[in-house]
Amino acid sequence: MAGLVVKLSRGMTITVVATAMSLSALAAPPADWSRIPVHTVKLFYPGQASYDWVTSAAHKRGDRKVKAGFACLSCHEADEAQIGEAVVKGGRLEPTPIAGKTGVIDLKVQAAHDDAFLYLRFEWNTQMARAG
Ligand code: HEC
Structure with missing residues (x-):
């Protein structure tokens, strides 16, 4: 409860x-x-990244490490602001960006x-x- x-x-x-x-x-x-x-805690705009993308060559060296079981944070620690600002603008991982949306917030x-x-x-x- x-x-x-x-x-x-x-x-x-x-x-x-x-x-x-x-x-x-x-x-x-x-x-x-x-x-x-x-x-x-920094919360980033999640966008839409499929598992197919995360394990594809487009994810640069991330694809092999993710398949090998490495944690996302092993590479992305402190990347929240940069990833959030990139994703919220659309173009790559967010197909329907919302104008004026913030890429990262401090919680x-x-x-x-x-x-x-x-x-x-x-x-x-x-x-x-x-x-x-
Ligand atoms: C071996 C290191 C590594 C690991 C582990 C890794 N990533 Fe990545 N990730 C990268 C790199 C390098 C880039 C930058 C690729 C680029 O700029 O094209 C990236 C980019 C991204 C992006 C794109 C951000 C943007 O600019 O649009 C997302 C989302 C992402 N990773 C999610 C994840 C998730 C979720 C996991 C865990 C399931 C993960 N990554 C694990 C290295 C890694």
């Missing part, structure tokens, strides 16, 4: 309360999230817990916040 608290503002914040018990028990997310460490992740609950907080700037 999990619950969601959604706060909409110029950015987007989602707080997830996860528990093995009923949500009717007293969940008490941190009152002050500013004291919880923030881990930032702020925070986690806290008490005896019964795990609290996860995800925060990112929306398209509107970036434009303003």
Whole structure:
């Protein structure tokens, strides 16, 4: 059983309360999230890359390593921004690009817990916040 608290503002914040018990028990997310460490994750626009493309010669040396079982991150760590910006523009892996779409966003992740609950907080700037 999990619950969601959604706060909409110029950015987007989602707080997830996860528990093995009923949500009717007293969940008490941190009152002050500013004291919880923030881990930032880059999320890139996924586009549409088929497995056929990933294992084709067009993927340069990636094709052989993927077939051999190497993880994507073994080559692509820290490539998120560059891949996202390339894919969102279309042309190669995204057949129907959406005008004005962002190639990469920073997702702020925070986690806290008490005896019964795990609290996860995800925060990112929306398209509107970036434009303003
Ligand atoms: C051996 C290293 C290697 C591995 C492992 C690898 N890649 Fe790649 N990948 C590359 C290289 C090099 C390029 C750049 C190819 C180019 O620019 O034409 C690339 C390009 C890409 C692109 C294209 C981005 C663009 O510019 O349009 C995508 C998407 C991608 N890889 C996804 C993956 C995925 C998903 C996996 C895991 C299943 C993976 N790669 C594993 C080396 C790798």
